[in-house]
């Protein structure tokens with residue numbers, strides 16, 4: 001599991017530890033870890049020149065001390081300074097070690113020729129935008145240089161809220177003590193490259209801001225049956241999905257639920273998808289009945305008027321009015337209104353929109369206290385600030401929101417709970433029906449008793465791993481992902 005703490009919490013933990021340690025010890029620990037990574041990269045890449053981009057704060061000091069150590073060890077190092085401003089102690093160390101200090105046009109020339117660029121312009125204390133000459137430095141970084149960001153890529157928001165395409169785009173980031181939201185959240189995660197966390201001894205009393213499950217966490221969370229279990233105790237999932245137009249969604253969701261190990265699946269549909277489910281998934285039973293959780297919505301047409309569709313919708317509405325956990329996806333999202341929100345305020349509910357659906361929901365329901373904001377929300381706005389918009393929907397509805405995308409975000413209704421961020425899926429998984437598979441898989445976990453945030457995060461991880469294993473680096477169709485779930489789960493459980 002990777003946990004990230006907010007910049008405020010990190011500053012508070014640093015201040016507390018700083019009081020206990022000798023002056024400069026915290027930074028010395030950070031620099032030691034940083035130097036180790038850069039030295040390893042120099043030998044792996046056969047790099048000859050390293051340049052540090054040095055900003056005015058402690059982040060610049062880390063970078064400058066690091067090149068001072070490397071220069072002492074014989075590496076050809078330079079440091080770009082903006083009008084000579086930098087941490088005094090670090091500057092002295094760099095001068096003494098023979099680091100070449102450059103600025104202006106000379107800095108641009110040296111950056112353009114560097115093998116490794118160490119970005120120490122801004123760290124946790126950075127505000128949006130690159131200061132002074134730094135914007136020119138960043139533009140001068142050659143495509144083939146290996147860029148190592150110190151703590152975080154400069155220009156990107158530390159809390160992960162805003163991505164700057166003109167900021168630093170790193171090949172890797174070396175951060176201290178713990179990850180920060182910038183490293184785990186879209187849209188900024190894409191600027192970080194691979195992440196190394198150097199332990200400098202901070203401890204935290206507070207909850208993390210972001211949590212990402214790793215493969216080794218699956219065995220702790222996955223509902224593995226014991227000898228006393230039967231199909232009912234393992235969890236019965238009701239699936240209200242598929243209509244005369246989108247009938248395949250039903251097959252995909254039900255298949256995924258059965259493959260994920262639901263004790264039993266009860267399917268409620270209209271004639272065409274029902275026939276398909278009967279043929280494709282003989283394990284499913286048909287019609288309404290007692291369940292431990294519901295999936296409502298894949299392929300559901302809430303505007304259909306034929307008798308069977310109206311009867312199916314009535315079951316969907318009963319599920320939303322009932323007490324069992326409900327996952328609401330696709331067409332089912334159209335059924336979420338003030339009455340449903342009120343009825344489900346204390347009940348486990350997981351909404352699983354993609355960016356476009358989330359934009360439509362926020363536009364229709366409004367956001368903010370008492371839904372006062374009634375502005376049109378565009379899909380592009382959700383993509384630019386996914387966490388903020390998912391949180392707005394979670395606050396508006398009191399429901400957990402799973403926002404689908406190349407990184408899946410799960411934002412719990414409780415604003416104090418960490419956001420979950422899973423980036424396990426290959427890009428090939430952006431394919432029709434993948435969301436239907438996710439709904440069946442996550443629904444099974446809800447029926448087994450997991451809470452919506454755990455079910456969403458764990459389901460997203462397994463969905464991604466199944467796609468990765470089935471596709472083996474190539475294309476993957478949604479049904480194959482569903483059929484790949486058992487092997488993916490077995491593979492992940494075997495790591496324990």
Ligand SMILES: NC(=O)C1=CN([C@@H]2O[C@H](COP(=O)(O)OP(=O)(O)OC[C@H]3O[C@@H](n4cnc5c(N)ncnc54)[C@H](O)[C@@H]3O)[C@@H](O)[C@H]2O)[C@@H](O)CC1
Pocket residue numbers: 014018026027030031055056057058059060062121122123124125126127128129130131132150151152176200
């Ligand atoms: N506090 C500690 O004890 C430790 C801090 N460490 C490093 O310290 C960093 C945090 O240090 P700082 O708080 O000094 O933060 P930064 O190094 O990010 O620098 C903040 C400084 O830059 C200025 N600034 C920020 N954004 C600007 C902008 N857009 N344009 C112009 N000026 C801007 C601020 O006014 C401030 O002077 C971490 O990211 C980490 O790299 C590590 O050395 C570990 C130990």
